Amino acid sequence: xxxxxxxxxxxxxxxxxxxxxxxxxxxxxxxxxxxxxxxxxxxxxxxxxxxxxxxxxxxxxxxxxxxxxxxxxxxxxxxxxxxxxxxxxxxxxxxxxxxxxxxxxxxxxxxxxxxxxxxxxxxxxxxxxxxxx
Amino acid sequence: xxxxxxxxxxxxxxxxxxxxxxxxxxxxxxxxxxxxxxxxxxxxxxxxxxxxxxxxxxxxxxxxxxxxxxxxxxxxxxxxxxxxxxxxxxxxxxxxxxxxxxxxxxxxxxxxxxxxxxxxxxxx
Numbered sequence: 463x464x465x466x467x468x469x470x471x472x473x474x475x476x477x478x479x480x481x482x483x484x485x486x487x488x489x490x491x492x493x494x495x496x497x498x499x500x501x502x503x504x505x506x507x508x509x510x511x512x513x514x515x516x517x518x519x520x521x522x523x524x525x526x527x528x529x530x531x532x533x534x535x536x537x538x539x540x541x542x543x544x545x546x547x548x549x550x551x552x553x554x555x556x557x558x559x560x561x562x563x564x565x566x567x568x569x570x571x572x573x574x575x576x577x578x579x580x581x582x583x584x585x586x587x588x589x590x591x592x593x594x595x
Numbered sequence: 596x597x598x599x600x601x602x603x604x605x606x607x608x609x610x611x612x613x614x615x616x617x618x619x620x621x622x623x624x625x626x627x628x629x630x631x632x633x634x635x636x637x638x639x640x641x642x643x644x645x646x647x648x649x650x651x652x653x654x655x656x657x658x659x660x661x662x663x664x665x666x667x668x669x670x671x672x673x674x675x676x677x678x679x680x681x682x683x684x685x686x687x688x689x690x691x692x693x694x695x696x697x698x699x700x701x702x703x704x705x706x707x708x709x710x711x712x713x714x715x716x717x718x719x
Contacts, residue, residue, distance in 0.1 A: 489679065492675055492679070496672065496675075499668070507710070507713065507714070511635070511639075512635055512639070512640075514627075514628040514631040514632065517624055517631070518624060521624055538614070541606075541609070541610035541614060544603075544607075544610060545607065548603065572614055572615075572618060575618055575622075576621060579618070579624075579625045582625045583624055583625045
């Protein structure tokens with residue numbers, strides 16, 4: 463480590479070594495998104511979206527629930543990588559660290575909420591009588 | 596260059612607005628028919644005869660956001676496919692590059708228009 467100048471702080475440290483991994487993951491999740499978001503798009507076009515019962519029947523199908531969970535993983539992973547690059551381009555100084563922490567909260571929290579909700583829909587009892595669960 | 600900034604703009608829109616709307620929709624499905632009806636009444640159409648001013652605004656806003664997200668989806672999909680091709684080292688000749696940039700933007704607008712014409716044809 464040097465005397466605190468910008469160059470001195472990074473001299474000799476090399477690159478972080480994660481650039482190519484980031485690049486590759488962005489592309490691999492992009493391929494996943496083409497398939498899985500494509501599936502969601504076609505489903506949304508074909509479903510009677512105003513009918514809760516019809517949407518529920520669709521979402522409780524195990525293959526649909528599985529595809530939706532995979533989609534949430536692929537999409538939130540992809541958006542975390544993409545928004546990270548956005549932050550690194552436009553946010554500087556100590557705010558950058560805060561922005562990256564908030565991004566991780568959003569990406570991981572959003573994905574967890576999505577997966578949990580899909581599982582809740584798929585595993586809920588079909589007939590929920592009074593007092594029953 | 597325009598395609599590049601549109602790729603970022605559409606991606607950010609999908610990542611924030613699109614993802615949040617999707618999670619809201621999932622939550623409404625899971626909560627039950629009343630919550631789902633409230634969700635639809637907010638972002639699409641409130642069937643109540645005494646519709647509130649708030650819902651009058653959100654019904655319009657919801658459609659604007661949904662059309663915007665449709666465009667962002669197609670724009671990001673097509674410009675993303677263009678990036679995957681460019682990654683292979685192909686398509687950097689000036690004429691080819693310019694042609695596909697134009698095609699990507701036109702295809703995004705065309706696919707969005709086609710989708711909403713299909714939706715409106717079904718609604719009529």
